Amino acid sequence: MASEIGLALATGILGGGVYALMAAGLTLVFGVLDIINVAQGILVVLGAYLSYVLSVHLHIDLLVGLLITVPAMFVIGVVIYWLFIRPLRGAERTSMTLLACFAVALIIEGILYREFGSNYVSLNAWYTTASLHVIDFYLPDIYLIGFGLAIATVIALYLILYQTKFGRAVRATMQNQTAARLVGIDTNRVAALTFGIGTGVTAVGGMVYGAISGGFTPNSGYDLISRLLAIVILAGMGSIGGAMAAAVFMTTVEAFVDIWQPDWSVVVFYLAMVIVLTVRPQGLFGRSAARAQ
Amino acid sequence: MKTGTRAVSQGAAVVVFVAALAVFPLVFTNATVTTFGIDALIFVTVVSAWNFFSGYSGYLSLGHAVFYGTGGYFLVIAARDWNFAGSGVFWLLPLAGLVAAIIAVPVGLVALRVRRHTFVVMTIAFFFIAQLAATNLGVTGGSSGLLPPIPNWAPGTFNNPFYYAALVMGVLAVAASWLIRRSRFGLQLRAIRDDEDRAAGLGVRTMPVKLTALVLSAFFTGMAGGLWVYFIGDAVPQFVFDPLFDLAVVLMAFFGGLGTIAGPVLGALILEPAQQWFALEEANSYGSEILFGLLFLVIILFLPRGVLPTGEEYLTAGRAWLTRRRSGTQSVPAPANVSTQAEGSSR
Numbered sequence: 001m002a003s004e005i006g007l008a009l010a011t012g013i014l015g016g017g018v019y020a021l022m023a024a025g026l027t028l029v030f031g032v033l034d035i036i037n038v039a040q041g042i043l044v045v046l047g048a049y050l051s052y053v054l055s056v057h058l059h060i061d062l063l064v065g066l067l068i069t070v071p072a073m074f075v076i077g078v079v080i081y082w083l084f085i086r087p088l089r090g091a092e093r094t095s096m097t098l099l100a101c102f103a104v105a106l107i108i109e110g111i112l113y114r115e116f117g118s119n120y121v122s123l124n125a126w127y128t129t130a131s132l133h134v135i136d137f138y139l140p141d142i143y144l145i146g147f148g149l150a151i152a153t154v155i156a157l158y159l160i161l162y163q164t165k166f167g168r169a170v171r172a173t174m175q176n177q178t179a180a181r182l183v184g185i186d187t188n189r190v191a192a193l194t195f196g197i198g199t200g201v202t203a204v205g206g207m208v209y210g211a212i213s214g215g216f217t218p219n220s221g222y223d224l225i226s227r228l229l230a231i232v233i234l235a236g237m238g239s240i241g242g243a244m245a246a247a248v249f250m251t252t253v254e255a256f257v258d259i260w261q262p263d264w265s266v267v268v269f270y271l272a273m274v275i276v277l278t279v280r281p282q283g284l285f286g287r288s289a290a291r292a293q
Numbered sequence: 294m295k296t297g298t299r300a301v302s303q304g305a306a307v308v309v310f311v312a313a314l315a316v317f318p319l320v321f322t323n324a325t326v327t328t329f330g331i332d333a334l335i336f337v338t339v340v341s342a343w344n345f346f347s348g349y350s351g352y353l354s355l356g357h358a359v360f361y362g363t364g365g366y367f368l369v370i371a372a373r374d375w376n377f378a379g380s381g382v383f384w385l386l387p388l389a390g391l392v393a394a395i396i397a398v399p400v401g402l403v404a405l406r407v408r409r410h411t412f413v414v415m416t417i418a419f420f421f422i423a424q425l426a427a428t429n430l431g432v433t434g435g436s437s438g439l440l441p442p443i444p445n446w447a448p449g450t451f452n453n454p455f456y457y458a459a460l461v462m463g464v465l466a467v468a469a470s471w472l473i474r475r476s477r478f479g480l481q482l483r484a485i486r487d488d489e490d491r492a493a494g495l496g497v498r499t500m501p502v503k504l505t506a507l508v509l510s511a512f513f514t515g516m517a518g519g520l521w522v523y524f525i526g527d528a529v530p531q532f533v534f535d536p537l538f539d540l541a542v543v544l545m546a547f548f549g550g551l552g553t554i555a556g557p558v559l560g561a562l563i564l565e566p567a568q569q570w571f572a573l574e575e576a577n578s579y580g581s582e583i584l585f586g587l588l589f590l591v592i593i594l595f596l597p598r599g600v601l602p603t604g605e606e607y608l609t610a611g612r613a614w615l616t617r618r619r620s621g622t623q624s625v626p627a628p629a630n631v632s633t634q635a636e637g638s639s640r
């Protein structure tokens with residue numbers, strides 16, 4: 001029992017880091033663009049499949065492969081933004097962009113089915129099978145590597161946001177788009193790059209997800225996006241730090257419930273979200289009135 | 294007087310249209326064709342019901358499959374436990390709608406507290422809760438699902454009872470949409486869509502209004518779900534609670550024209566048979582999925598307000614252009630049949 005609890009705690013926290021990374025991209029895009037990118041789930045799966053192709057067909061190590069998949073996903077994100085999101089304007093923009101993202105997700109899912117079929121595949125390397133002996137349980141190495149990668153990427157995101165000129169432009173756009181444009185910020189460019197960054201992190205998230213989930217199919221996107229949305233909404237839209245805290249909290253609780261009720265553990269995600277929103281409609285860390293209407 | 298004749302001609306058009314739908318299965322007896330018809334009419338019901346909540350109030354729901362699936366499962370369980378069979382099962386449809394409506398009350402009380410995209414995400418969350426519950430509960434038969442009774446009707450006209458049940462439901466749903474649109478209640482809903490805070494300030498009790506619309510919408514959706522499950526003869530979680538269903542409903546409403554009365558009918562009657570036909574032609578489901586996504590993008594990017602409103606704009610622009618040209622060359626006033634050309638354009 002003690003080892004089960006220890007393992008649940010460890011995988012909950014470490015796995016939460018990975019979800020935090022994926023959710024950070026989602027919440028960043030929301031903060032800057034006021035868009036809920038419901039394609040984030042399938043983009044993570046796409047990132048996982050890119051890593052899969054590189055490792056199986058070109059025999060490139062998963063970690064080295066990130067040097068290729070991250071820029072590739074970044075470009076895909078910018079293209080999606082430029083083609084399908086940017087043209088949408090007007091009063092109904094928020095719901096229209098959400099639907100457009102849903103449509104993009106469907107197309108990507110269809111293409112993935114066409115290329116890879118519906119069989120489960122998983123990412124393998126020497127560090128996905130090895131595990132570390134911690135007191136009385138074994139912790140797969142990939143959890144540690146994944147957590148390390150996630151933390152490194154989130155730190156990189158923070159450095160970009162708070163230490164660069166581009167980051168200042170992003171934050172200005174988040175606060176007030178009109179004012180940002182008035183002081184000479186090209187908000188269209190900022191938006192496209194932000195969408196690209198939000199998508200680029202899914203390459204890292206996808207690689208780690210593909211390695212720790214034990215297998216994925218094109219259908220895995222639905223499970224991912226529903227969890228990510230629950231995390232982001234629970235945290236309050238647009239709060240990166242909040243998304244990280246919420247992600248770790250949710251996956252830890254899920255890992256604990258999983259010990260006794262494996263069938264129902266996922267429901268914890270949604271129940272926690274519903275309960276929190278009933279009491280605090282803006283989420284745990286959300287800015288209250290700013291985005292109420 | 295002019296509006297009076299127009300109302301009469303519109304009413305006549307509706308009667309002719311419904312009559313044409315009623316004789317349809319007598320003319321086309323092919324089972325594949327009537328199956329398309331049943332599916333399309335079920336979607337007429339659901340999209341109209343979705344529209345008089347989401348289209349009128351602006352609260353986009355991506356979780357109507359919750360009500361659809363609830364109605365479907367209720368019908369199967371009730372028919373089994375209370376020994377209903379054959380056409381008697383149709384009497385359970387209003388009850389299936391009622392159960393879905395009851396489910397809608399707690400869903401609405403929680404989800405309608407948040408607005409815009411948070412609401413959309415909440416409805417998605419409720420959808421996944423429902424799907425998970427159906428997969429894991431004993432009463433729904435888990436992931437292997439349940440089987441409704443199979444009626445022993447004559448093979449040649451097997452589809453006809455389903456067709457007429459779907460037609461009655463569709464007509465009722467569109468009638469409800471029309472009545473709501475004309476009522477004070479519909480006006481309150483649209484006031485909420487335009488500016489909820491101002492509507493509340495002007496004395497609209499927004500929560501009861503929104504909740505009533507959602508519950509009514511869930512009632513029709515639940516009935517449609519019950520009929521659909523009875524028709525396809527199978528209730529498994531991943532098809533009864535299908536995310537593509539939610540998206541298809543929204544796509545049809547957008548295609549026809551969000552917040553209109555005729556738009557959802559048009560969208561369902563065009564897109565559902567098209568989708569079914571494509572699924573028949575294409576052996577692999579991914580083909581229809583890609584096409585579906587592309588179609589959705591095209592509609593959102595080029596016809597964001599739907600075929601009917603956009604078509605109406607083109608019609609108005611074209612007529613203005615014609616009038617200008619005529620008055621320029623021959624100085625003849627606009628033709629007298631303008632009002633018949635505008636048939637249905639106010640919808």
